[in-house]
């Protein structure tokens with residue numbers, strides 16, 4: 001019996017894996033150049049592991065612009081910097097958010113910020129809250145729903161929420177005060193009186209009087225802040241995860257400057273390791289109090 005050996009075709013030994021089949025040519029140099037722009041402009045760090053994500057999110061821009069390579073897109077970005085930079089950052093930013101996200105923050109905010117305000121001021125008083133990196137608005141609207149329910153005649157008091165983000169797409173949505181019915185499922189019953197169903201649509205609108213507690217604005221946290229404090233509380237949650245440690249440390253310092261002594265900084269649940277800070281005391285899970 002003849003032994004038949006399977007034919008072995010020698011493949012050239014290659015140490016680098018082939019790039020997946022892609023609609024647009026996307027080289028390491030493209031990724032590195034775009035990651036550098038995102039970092040320099042918005043502080044967003046994009047490690048190698050985010051390469052596919054960057055490709056996916058920017059491919060839509062290439063399709064819209066009718067381009068076939070990322071090299072062309074880089075040239076376009078360089079030539080139309082301000083306009084395209086805004087769209088570039090909008091495409092790259094991660095905007096996941098929800099109502100009453102990390103609910104313990106809102107319980108703490110109600111008992112440590114709102115309740116003392118109500119106890120001290122039957123009328124008048126001044127209360128300022130900043131939602132920095134507010135995305136599509138669920139976070140500042142959560143705060144507004146609480147203030148509306150807890151503070152009598154809130155619309156006529158000096159009570160304001162500042163809500164800012166770098167991404168102009170999400171800001172436009174946020175300022176409408178209209179959300180999907182599913183997204184407001186997380187709103188506790190006691191805060192629902194300010195919600196009404198939008199006729200003929202699977203959407204819910206927040207009362208204008210509640211929305212009007214919020215001022216929305218575009219603000220890149222890497223730049224100057226034309227913002228007047230002091231704030232009783234700042235929420236900057238799930239934003240600094242995209243920044244490197246020196247950027248985070250600088251931001252925490254700048255936030256602290258704007259919080260009144262005794263006021264609060266709320267950060268995202270995965271951001272607890274901001275280290276010890278001379279003017280902040282850890283006072284709960286990812287809740288810091290300005291002490292000096």
Ligand SMILES: C[S@@+](CC[C@H](N)C(=O)[O-])C[C@H]1O[C@@H](n2cnc3c(N)ncnc32)[C@H](O)[C@@H]1O
Pocket residue numbers: 041042043044093094095096097098101132133134135136139164165166167170219220221222236237238239242268
């Ligand atoms: C994941 S969302 C967090 C939303 C909300 N704070 C929350 O916790 O649900 C992060 C937001 O940070 C914004 N962001 C990223 N870099 C920024 C920067 N340099 N300046 C201002 N906002 C930025 C993004 O546009 C995005 O909307």
